[in-house]
Amino acid sequence: MQIKSVRPSKELSYREEKHNELTLEDFARLFGTTIDDIPYDCLELIAEYDFRYKKLSHDEQDAIILRVLKKIHSDELAIAGPDRKPVWEKGWSENLQDFINSGFDLGPLIPKFVKRNEVVRLNGSYIRPANPEFETCFVRVLRTYLFRKYFSNAAAVYEFGCGTGLNLVELGRLFPEKKLYGLDWSKASCDIISKIAQTKQLNMTGVLFDMCEPDYHLELGADDAVFTIGALEQLGTRFEPFLEFLLEKNPSVCINIETIYELYDQSSLFGYVAAKYLERRGYLKGYLARLRQLEKEGKIELLAVRKTFGCSFHDGYSYIVWKPVN
Ligand SMILES: C[S@@+](CC[C@H](N)C(=O)[O-])C[C@H]1O[C@@H](n2cnc3c(N)ncnc32)[C@H](O)[C@@H]1O
Incomplete structure (x- = not known):
């Protein structure tokens, strides 16, 4: 008799292994709140998505840290800053072309930097999610929570x-009556926003805008709200002109979902490698310290500061919620 060796599929072997799962309580803890405070549509997303994960063994954690250190010391990493503008322009032009070629399917608008099947950072350790789309699913939950909690009363x-405007698409689904603006220094990004507005009947407008040289002609009403996701990251330490612009325009609330240098505990290896990665890439540094100083001066109020999760390299989805004080 011939005996066939059958290897279980990755999916099957994952199911057989012991795994943890992010529960409602975990999300409430990550957002610094209670389950009662989590909006209904957010609860639905948490129930719908697969948030199972496996903790890494000691050797697996070592392998990840080694990978991060090798990246930090390699020549492969692009440094954020004004020189990168043509690269963003080219990248978003490709996404725009793919969006048009697909007959305006939103799939090609998922940025290429959103990785599938990645080990991620969560709660002070590295984890391996069961769901290859963990990052996208987690970000949907996070966005829905923050948008519902802080933007319900915003006029615009x-x-x-x-970038490709997917955060605004999500916002447009939650609040179809609100006027939405997508601002970017890339023309292709603004063109994507216009094409989404035309083809998906969403109330959104693309506006060319450089955060390093803010255009004060842009009108923001006292009831309007502002957010950034992974965009201040690109400014490094050059965030002051944009911060001054926001203080002058006085929106009702600002949400920044970003990598936050000051939140890395550099007395631990886990925090230290992420902080070194951030420094090497020239990402956002000093922003939270500056907001804390402005709060002491009575110019702003900090409403929330939370660490959530990130890719293997750093916590790209920490958030700060704040508002200018008149
Ligand atoms: C990492 S992407 C994030 C895009 C989008 N927020 C998202 O969540 O997918 C960073 C974005 O910031 C834009 N950007 C970088 N520097 C900028 C600047 N000085 N002014 C305006 N936009 C800038 C880039 O063109 C890009 O769209």
Whole structure:
């Protein structure tokens, strides 16, 4: 008799292994709130998505840290800053072309930097999610929570550094009556926003805008709200002109979902490698310290500061919620 060796599929072997799962309580803890405070549509997303994960063994964690350190010391990493503008322009032009070629399917608008099947950072350790789309699913939950909690009363919402506009699409689904603006220094990004507005009947407008040289002609009403996701990251330490612009325009609330240098505990290896990665890439540094100083001066109020999760390299989805004080 011939004996066939059958290897279980990855999916099957994952199911057989012991795994943890992000529960409602975990999300409430990550957002610094109670389950009662989590909006209904957010609860639905948490129930719908697969948030199972496996903790990494000691050797697996070592392998990840080694990978991060090798990246930090390699020549492969692009440094954020004004020199990168043509690269963003080219990247978003490709997404725009793919969006048109697909007959306006939103799939090609998922940025290429959103990785599938990645080990991620959560709660002070590296985890391996069961769901290859963990990052996209988690970000949907996070966005829905923050948008519902802080933007319900906003008249209009402005996303600065909006890229392919998918965050605004989500916002438009939650609040179809609100006027949405996608601002970016890339023309292709603004063209994507216009094409989404035309083809998906969403109330959104693309506006060319450089956060390093803010255009004060842009009108923001006292009831309007502002957010950024992974966009201040690109400014490094050059965030002051944009911060001054926001203080002058006085929106009702600002949400920044970003990598936050000051939140890395550099007395631990886990925090230290992420902080070194951020420094090497020239990402956002000093922003939270500056907001804390402005709060002491009575110019702003900090409403929330939370760490959530990130890719293997750093916590790209920490958030700060704040508002200018008149
Ligand atoms: C990492 S992407 C994030 C895009 C989008 N927020 C998202 O969540 O997918 C960073 C974005 O910031 C934009 N950006 C970088 N520097 C900028 C600047 N000085 N002014 C305006 N936009 C900028 C880039 O063009 C890009 O769209």
